[in-house]
Amino acid sequence: MGDRQILHVDMDEFFAAVEKLDRPELRGKPLLVGGSPEGRGVVSTASYEARKYGCRSAMPMTAAIRRCPDAIVLPVRGRRYAEISDRVFAILESFTPLVEPLSIDEAFLDVTGSRALFGSGEEIARRIKGRILDEIGLTASVGVAPNKSLAKLASDLEKPDGLVVINSGDVHRVLDPLPVSKLWGLGPTGQERLRRFSIETIGELRTLDEEALHRILGDAADGFRKLAEGIDPRPVVPDSRAKSIGREQTFARDIADLDDLRAVLLRQVEHVARRLHRQELAARTVTLKLRYNDFTTITRSTTLERPISITDELWRAAERIFSAWAAKQRRPLRLIGVTVSQLAPADEQQLSLFNTEERERMAALDRAVDDIADRFGEGAIRRATTHRRDQDGRHGEP
Amino acid sequence: MKLTCETKALADSLSLVASVVPTRSPRPILSNLKLVASDGTLEILATDLEVAIRRVLPDVTVEEPGEVLLPAAQASNITREAPAQSISLSTEDQTCTIAYTGATYDLPCDNPEDFPDIPTFNEKNAVEVEAAELKKMIGRTKFAAASEQARFALNGILFALDGDSLRLVATDGRRLALAEGKATNKANISADPIMPTKAMDLLDRLMEDPEEQVQVELAENQVLAQSRAGTVCTRLVEGHFPNYEEVIPKDSDKTLKIAGTKLLSAIRRAALITTDESRSIRFALQKDALTVNTQTLEGRRASVEADSVSYEGEPLKIAFNPDFFSEMLRVIGDEEVEVRFLDSTSAALARVGSDYQYVVMPVQLQES
Numbered sequence: 001m002g003d004r005q006i007l008h009v010d011m012d013e014f015f016a017a018v019e020k021l022d023r024p025e026l027r028g029k030p031l032l033v034g035g036s037p038e039g040r041g042v043v044s045t046a047s048y049e050a051r052k053y054g055c056r057s058a059m060p061m062t063a064a065i066r067r068c069p070d071a072i073v074l075p076v077r078g079r080r081y082a083e084i085s086d087r088v089f090a091i092l093e094s095f096t097p098l099v100e101p102l103s104i105d106e107a108f109l110d111v112t113g114s115r116a117l118f119g120s121g122e123e124i125a126r127r128i129k130g131r132i133l134d135e136i137g138l139t140a141s142v143g144v145a146p147n148k149s150l151a152k153l154a155s156d157l158e159k160p161d162g163l164v165v166i167n168s169g170d171v172h173r174v175l176d177p178l179p180v181s182k183l184w185g186l187g188p189t190g191q192e193r194l195r196r197f198s199i200e201t202i203g204e205l206r207t208l209d210e211e212a213l214h215r216i217l218g219d220a221a222d223g224f225r226k227l228a229e230g231i232d233p234r235p236v237v238p239d240s241r242a243k244s245i246g247r248e249q250t251f252a253r254d255i256a257d258l259d260d261l262r263a264v265l266l267r268q269v270e271h272v273a274r275r276l277h278r279q280e281l282a283a284r285t286v287t288l289k290l291r292y293n294d295f296t297t298i299t300r301s302t303t304l305e306r307p308i309s310i311t312d313e314l315w316r317a318a319e320r321i322f323s324a325w326a327a328k329q330r331r332p333l334r335l336i337g338v339t340v341s342q343l344a345p346a347d348e349q350q351l352s353l354f355n356t357e358e359r360e361r362m363a364a365l366d367r368a369v370d371d372i373a374d375r376f377g378e379g380a381i382r383r384a385t386t387h388r389r390d391q392d393g394r395h396g397e398p
Numbered sequence: 399m400k401l402t403c404e405t406k407a408l409a410d411s412l413s414l415v416a417s418v419v420p421t422r423s424p425r426p427i428l429s430n431l432k433l434v435a436s437d438g439t440l441e442i443l444a445t446d447l448e449v450a451i452r453r454v455l456p457d458v459t460v461e462e463p464g465e466v467l468l469p470a471a472q473a474s475n476i477t478r479e480a481p482a483q484s485i486s487l488s489t490e491d492q493t494c495t496i497a498y499t500g501a502t503y504d505l506p507c508d509n510p511e512d513f514p515d516i517p518t519f520n521e522k523n524a525v526e527v528e529a530a531e532l533k534k535m536i537g538r539t540k541f542a543a544a545s546e547q548a549r550f551a552l553n554g555i556l557f558a559l560d561g562d563s564l565r566l567v568a569t570d571g572r573r574l575a576l577a578e579g580k581a582t583n584k585a586n587i588s589a590d591p592i593m594p595t596k597a598m599d600l601l602d603r604l605m606e607d608p609e610e611q612v613q614v615e616l617a618e619n620q621v622l623a624q625s626r627a628g629t630v631c632t633r634l635v636e637g638h639f640p641n642y643e644e645v646i647p648k649d650s651d652k653t654l655k656i657a658g659t660k661l662l663s664a665i666r667r668a669a670l671i672t673t674d675e676s677r678s679i680r681f682a683l684q685k686d687a688l689t690v691n692t693q694t695l696e697g698r699r700a701s702v703e704a705d706s707v708s709y710e711g712e713p714l715k716i717a718f719n720p721d722f723f724s725e726m727l728r729v730i731g732d733e734e735v736e737v738r739f740l741d742s743t744s745a746a747l748a749r750v751g752s753d754y755q756y757v758v759m760p761v762q763l764q765e766s
Contacts, residue, residue, distance in 0.1 A: 305544070305570075350719060351743060351759040352571055353645045 005121035006236060007109040008143040008151035009092060009128060012160035014105035015045035017138050018084050019074050030055070030071040037061040037073070044076050048160060081105075084136060086248065091131050095124055097274060100236045108148050110236035122165050129163060147232035149184045150175075156182070171230030176203025183227050190217060190224075202228045238278060245283070247271045248337020254293045256332035262322065268338045269318050273311040276340065282307030283340035286317040290325065291335035300325055307344040314340065399464025400488040401435045403455065405498065408485060409477040411442050411453045412470075414603055418596075419470040420446040430467040431474075432513045433487070435460045443516055444470065445631075449597045450516040453604070453628040465510045466494050476503055517631050519624045524615045525559060526582040529625060530608035535566045535577035536598050538754055541725045543595045544570035554592040554635035556642070557614075557621070559583060567642050568595075573722045573758040574642055582611070589616045592639055597621070597632035604628045646757055647747045650738035652711030654683060656704060658735045658750070662727035664690045664704035669720045671698040678761040679720045683739070684713040716742040717761040726756045 011017065015033040020026045030050035034057075035041015043064050046055035053068035065071060085104045092099045095118055098110035111124050118124045125142040132140050141162040143154025150171065154164040157174075166174050180202055181191050193216050199205050205213065206228040214221040226232065247268040255261055265288075276283060287301035300321045308314060318338050415431055425447075432443040440455040466489045473496070477485060482498035489495070489507070496503045536555070544553045556567040564581040567574065604627045605612060615622040622631045668679050668690040682689040688704040716739060727735070730750045737748045748756040 350572055350761050353569065353574060353745060353757065353759050354571055354640050 003112065004110065004146050005112045005115065006145055006148050006151040007111055007121060007125055007128070008145075008148070008155040009088075009107050009109065009125075010141050010143075010152075010155045010159070011088065011105035011132075012139045012141055013045055013047050014085075014138075015076065015081055016047035016050075016074075018077075018081055020047070021084075021137050022080070026072065030068050031074060032061065032064050032068070032071045033074045033076055034061050034064075036075070037065055046071075083250065084138070087136055087250070088132060088138075088140075090249065091128060091135065093271075095128060097278075098236045098238050100238055108151065108236045122163070125163050125165075129161075147230070148234050148236065149227050149232040150230055152184055153178070153182055166230075168230075172203070172206075175228065175230055176201060176206065178202045180205055183224055185227075186224060190220070193217065238275070243343065244339050244341035245272050245275045245281075245343070246287075246289075246337060246339030248289055248335055248339075250291075250335045251333070254332035254334050255336075256330070258326050258330075261333060261336055262319070264336055265318060265322055265338060266315060268336070269315045270311055272338055272340055273309065273314050276309045276314075276343075281343045282309035283314070284308075284342035284344065285340065286314060286321065287339045287341065288318060288321045288325070289335065289337040289339065290333055292331050293334050295334070297335075298325075303342065306350070307342070399433070399435050399466055399494075400462035400486070401440060401458050401460045402484055402486040403440065403458040405477060405480050405482055405485045407455060407457070408440075409474065409480070411440075411455045412474040412477055414600075415442045415444045415451055415453050416470040416474045418444040418446055418449055418451050418600065427467070427508055427512050427514075429470055430508055430513065431470045432465065432467055432510060434465040435487075436463045443513075445514060445516055447514065448633050449594060449600065450631040451600050451604075451628060452516060452631075454626070462488075464489060467508045467510050467513055468494055468505060469507075472503075472505060517620065517622060519613070519622050519629055520615055520617075521613065523585060523587065523617070524613040524624075525564075525585070525587060526611040526613055527564060527579065528608075529605040529610045529612050531579045532612055533602055533605050533608070535564070535579050536602045537729050538577040538726075539566045539568040539575040540595050540598055540602075541568075541729065542570060542573055542575035542756075543568035554594050555598050556590055556639045557593050557616075558590040559616070560588050561586065567639070569640065569642060571640075572719075573726075573756065574645060575726065576642065576646070576755045576757075578753040581614075587616060590639070591616060591621055592635035592637070593621055594632055594635055597623075597630050600630045601625075604630060645745060646755060647738065647740060647745050650740045650744075650747055652683065652714055652739040653709070654688060654737040654739070655708040655734060656688065656737075657706065657732055658727045658730045659732045660705045660707075661688075661735060662724055664688070664702045665720050665724055665727070668692045668700045668702040669724075671700050672720070677719060677721075678717045679723075680715060680717045682713075682715050683709050683711075685709060711739070714739055714742065716746065718746075718758060719761060722758045726758075730754070 016031045019031060019033060028049065030053065031047035032043050032050055032055060033045045034043040041061045043055060043057050043059045043061055045057055046064065050068050050071050055064040055068050055071065061073065065073065081104060089099065089101065089107065092107055092109055096109050096111050096114045100108040102108065111121055114124060115121065118127065121144040125144050129140055129142055132138055139161040141155045141159045143151040143164050145151040145154050145166040146168050150166050154166045155162065157164045179200060180186060180194050183202060194205065197216055199208060206225065213225060217224060249264060249268065284307045285301055285303045287299055289297065289299050291297040302317055302321055304317060308317070412431065420428055428446060434441040435458065437460060438456065438458060440458040442453045442455065444451055476496050480498045480501070485496065485498040487494060487496055492507055494505045494507050496505065539555055543555055558565040558567065559581060562580055562583050564579045566577045601623045604625045606627045610626055613624045620631060620633050622629055665679060669692060672692050672694060680691040682691060686707055686709050688707045688709060690702045690704060691700065693699045726748065733750050735748050735750050737746055739746050742760060743762065745757050745759050748758070
């Protein structure tokens with residue numbers, strides 16, 4: 001386990017940062033994004049300028065305004081944040097498919113297998129920060145460590161725009177002086193109990209004898225001691241059980257060329273298929289989402305007789321919807337996306353006649369592609385259609 | 399063009415041909431039917447560029463030969479609703495007038511020259527099959543083809559010709575239907591094109607006289623089939639048909655014999671309580687007895703004993719999707735069916751007479 005390399009990527013003051021991105025005149029000003037004070041709303045994000053006045057997220061908006069009367073109060077624009085979040089996650093997923101979202105602006109990445117392709121964990125963290133800044137214009141803080149709890153802790157140490165690496169050898173040096181509140185999952189009650197026994201730092205907790213700690217924290221004692229030792233074997237779990245799995249992409253410039261759109265769509269289908277395979281699921285419904293440059297958004301879907309998960313089968317279903325749309329609509333697209341739903345376990349009870357033939361062959365191909373992508377990141381292997389297009393941008397026949 | 403004909407005959411023909419017209423198409427011209435009138439007959443054509451049909455309507459009084467494009471939906475609605483015995487069509491400039499006693503419709507029309515060419519039949523390479531036989535073979539296979547297009551090569555019917563033996567095969571990957579028949583194959587052609595199910599459906603509907611010989615021309619990438627009532631021309635489904643002979647079980651050692659209607663009745667009665675989530679039916683087989691059991695997640699259970707059963711072999715429990723059996727049993731009518739089994743996870747093979755085999759994979763049994 002010591003070999004793992006985990007990243008925790010945390011966007012800085014995410015909602016406030018998106019507001020500043022969209023309205024540059026807000027830069028440098030104290031911002032409170034959240035519910036209105038009249039509606040007894042709470043702060044979702046306070047910009048760093050507002051935090052200087054003691055404003056924090058989850059604080060009632062009225063209380064925050066009392067502390068910082070000059071703050072500009074902005075409503076939450078959830079769809080806009082989700083759009084930016086999708087772009088952030090797309091960047092993260094270009095380094096490894098092992099991305100576990102914690103929330104809209106925060107994720108763990110297991111880059112253990114990506115290092116051969118992209119360099120060390122620290123190098124990958126630097127690249128991720130660079131791309132988020134270049135392509136989106138936002139900053140992120142990244143922690144790099146051998147496990148999740150250390151990575152999360154590290155990302156918090158030098159916020160904003162931080163990059164902190166904790167190596168296995170540094171664990172005690174870094175952890176010991178930190179307050180126990182930094183331990184992931186230790187709530188106010190636990191912190192209060194520890195304080196009563198004058199245990200303020202992680203180092204103090206770590207060196208306390210086992211029985212004493214058990215008397216203070218009960219059955220959770222063992223878990224927290226392991227965290228204090230820098231031990232956390234929890235794996236990065238890419239997807240939690242979802243009702244649907246999807247992928248979409250907003251283009252920097254509208255795309256009209258059908259083959260270019262097909263190439264994007266195919267990559268999205270491959271991505272979605274991989275996530276299905278990882279969860280051993282199959283899907284019955286395939287939905288395409290298409291947005292025109294005037295922001296009109298349409299969805300088209302097809303429901304199949306039985307759940308499918310083989311990439312080629314999913315692609316055929318998506319391609320059929322796309323072609324039906326293309327046959328009567330030829331408007332440039334601003335966004336295209338594919339979602340699969342009506343998910344069912346892939347180990348269908350209905351047995352198949354052709355287990356030994358095409359199905360097996362196709363499933364085996366999928367497994368091989370998944371394996372390579374899992375180990376080296378999504379760009380490492382591509383179907384020929386998407387590959388050629390990326391290489392030279394020509395409109396070759398698929 | 400100017401003609402008069404019997405309303406019902408025209409309405410039936412128009413609606414058959416109109417079923418080929420694509421609902422949405424990049425080429426608006428395809429929403430038309432093409433009508434060609436010449437000495438005593440009217441030809442009605444339509445295509446979706448995949449499948450084309452030419453219906454020949456005899457007994458038409460043609461005063462002036464000619465051709466016209468009619469919007470498919472309107473033309474077939476107008477004729478279907480017409481209460482009169484006979485109906486007349488005439489064209490002047492770019493307008494077609496449909497008239498019967500008490501009603502007149504003027505329809506502006508597209509130029510017939512813009513309509514895509516539809517290949518014509520070439521008798522040289524044709525094989526012949528008796529209509530009654532081909533109809534039976536199509537009926538016994540087409541329901542087993544996949545109706546979705548996610549698995550290509552399976553959403554069509556294999557038309558395998560070898561000497562004078564013809565096999566139609568259809569499968570959706572979970573069951574497979576194989577019907578065998580005879581063809582007159584003077585040119586000794588060997589071929590095994592995959593025909594779209596839609597084309598086979600149209601051919602089925604074009605075979606009006608069971609005793610006539612249907613001619614089938616197998617060309618490089620298309621097939622034309624012609625009966626007296628018309629011609630179907632279809633592009634072939636691309637791809638390889640799976641190796642179907644390999645999945646026909648050969649080592650089954652348990653045999654059930656029962657009249658098709660009796661098995662269908664037992665399955666239908668047992669399935670009355672099932673839901674979409676728990677649809678499977680379970681056969682419990684022992685010496686000369688078959689019980690069909692169902693059970694749902696909500697706790698409903700049914701147990702139905704089939705009538706007049708012969709069963710030889712070790713007792714067996716095996717579960718199926720009921721549709722896979724009932725769809726097959728519905729097309730064989732009251733013929734006797736023999737079903738052979740090996741075990742609860744291997745394909746069952748149903749045989750009817752000497753010319754129909756149907757393979758169906760079971761559903762994995764959950765022990766309860």
